[in-house]
Amino acid sequence: MPDTTLAGPTLAEFEAARAVVARVAEVTPMESSRFLSEVLGSPVYLKCENLQRTGSYKIRGAYNRLAKLTDEEKARGVVAASAGNHAQGVAFAARELGIAATIFMPVGVALPKLQATRNYGAEVILRGHSVDEPLRAAAEFAASTGAVLIPPFDHPDVVAGQGTLGLEILDQVPDLDTVIVPIGGGGLISGVASALKQKFATQGRTVRIIGVQAANAAPYPLSLRTGVPTEITLSPTIADGIAVSKPGILNFEIIKNAVDEVITVTDDDIARAMLVLIERAKLVVEPAGAVSVAAILTGQVVNSGTTVAILSGGNIDPLVMERVLSRGLAASxxxxxxxxxxxxxxxxxxxxxxxxxxxxxxxxxxxxxxxxxxxxxxxxxxxxxxxxxxxxxxxxxxxxxxxxxxxxxxxx
CATH class of the missing domain: 3.30.70.260 (ACT domain)
Incomplete structure (x- = not known):
């Protein structure tokens, strides 16, 4: 049983973040799934953060972090690096708070994500052909201009913002037993797991947290075995939104204590899950957001009781969707x-x-x-x-x- 003495934000800090995040984030739908319930043998619900403003949960952590900046920090502006959802979350939050935002994105970023980030008012600078190069450029920009660097996952304010999703899930499914969460760097699952474990502890109850990574981008299983955040070499994956080579330091500390299990799914598994979500639930979900459902379909989740699968995002280029769905049809x-x-x-x-x-x-x-x-x-x-x-x-x-x-x- 994971330790409930957790690093990172306290329950009071998660509750405070919820009040802040509520200024901009929607309370997203919680949909029951008869098909997945039959597959799992127990009730399954889908938490639809793919329908969140900006198309993903990222707005929660980004807004909570930016709202905590001092007036002097806000005046300096913010900078971030991302190929998609984090960029849109930071750009949207900055616009709402009247803060100048500069976002570094890779040259090959999907056009819909690029246009959305610009439409939210951020200055977008294209740099390099992978996420690593924009990350370096953003750090250099922060050092030279004084702009505040907004990390995608490894910061307590970001974790607190993402954890508001866990409290929202509990409101919608009070008899919750298990939550299945996509993992990239670990911001979402560390927030959700920490908030829920602490909340359940006050009620004398337990909750099971299962994390899911893409098999070609899975540093957490190795890191948990070695006991320290360990960097891996990434292989290509359709789940680019969670393709992170090394866990966040704070995130890893929370996850090793609060998460019960981390599993992996293949690209074919993810493609099948996206197809199921479109056909059975009428939901468009990006590959990274569908890994929770892929975990159910592959039979790796068992004896889970009432289960919530988080659909973490829905930002997908239509051209990519066409290829992925073809892959899903072939895999099925x-x-x-x-x-x-x-x-x-x-x-x-x-x-x-x-x-x-x-x-x-x-x-x-x-x-x-x-x-x-x-x-x-x-x-x-x-x-x-x-x-x-x-x-x-x-x-x-x-x-x-x-x-x-x-x-x-x-x-x-």
Whole structure:
């Protein structure tokens, strides 16, 4: 059982932050999910911070931090670095408080996030091609101009602001047993876990906190094993909003005492979760915000009682969404790419299409080429994109082609 003697903000400080954050943050919906409840075997609720102002929970910590600045600090302005949600949270909070904000973002940042940050009134400076370069640039800017650097997670005021979400969850689901929280640097889960553990302790109750990281960007499992914040080398992940290479120092101290378990999910798991949220809950959620649902779908959450999964954000580029949903369909065996080598003679394409039709599948795209390096001079390569209805249907389509003498290869 985690220690309830926690580093970071006290319960009184979380309550005080709640009054501050309430000036700008919405009380976001808490939606029940029949589908996920059936998967888990106990009630599941979705805390929809994807519907929060600026599209994520980040406004909570950003506004609480900026509201605590002195008049002299406000006059110097603030600076931050982010590829998305933190940038928008800081820009919005600065506008509401009348503070000049400078935000460093990577050159390749998604256009909707760039435009939103500018629309909130911040001066945006594009620098580098990863988040690390804007972070260095923001630190240099703060040192040279006196602007106050606003960190994305590793500060007690930020943690206190994010923890207001935990108190809000408890108001909406009083019989709460478990909360599943996405983890990047740890600002959200350290706030939610600390606030809830302290609140439950006053009531003589316990609550289980489960953190979820993307498998390709998961420094917390290693750090918790070693006992110290440990930096890892990040691999590409669709969950860029939680792709942080090293835990925050304050966040790690809270998490190692207050969080019961940290698990990881793959990009395919995340894509499937996003698809489920769109189809079953009618909710658009960014990859980082969907990892809590991915944890349920993969069966890694068990015996959890009444459970709340936090959907931490909904800021996603439509072009990225198109690719991710295609990945989710493929991972759910509802979209299949097949490659076939065919004799280069008339009627072969029609025959393959007929076989797929007989298996009750629908061809949505065809590429027919004589120029594949894998084919003989007497062959052509056929690439088919096919709509299917799950694993059994995929096997029926492949089996039908095999029985007809073809050798289909799945293209992942």
């Amino acid at each position: 065996d509802r979209y299949l790419k097949i490659r076939l080598m065919l004799p280069d003679r008339p009627g072969q394409l029609a025959r393959v299409a007929e076989l797929i039709s007989e298996a009750n599948a629908n061809v949505v795209e065809v590429l027919h080429t004589r120029h594949s390096r894998n084919s003989l001079i007497s062959e052509v390569e056929l690439e088919l994109s096919v709509e299917t209805r799950g694993p059994e249907h995929v096997q029926r389509v492949l089996g039908h082609l095999l029985e007809a003498g073809y050798e289909p290869r799945i293209d992942f």
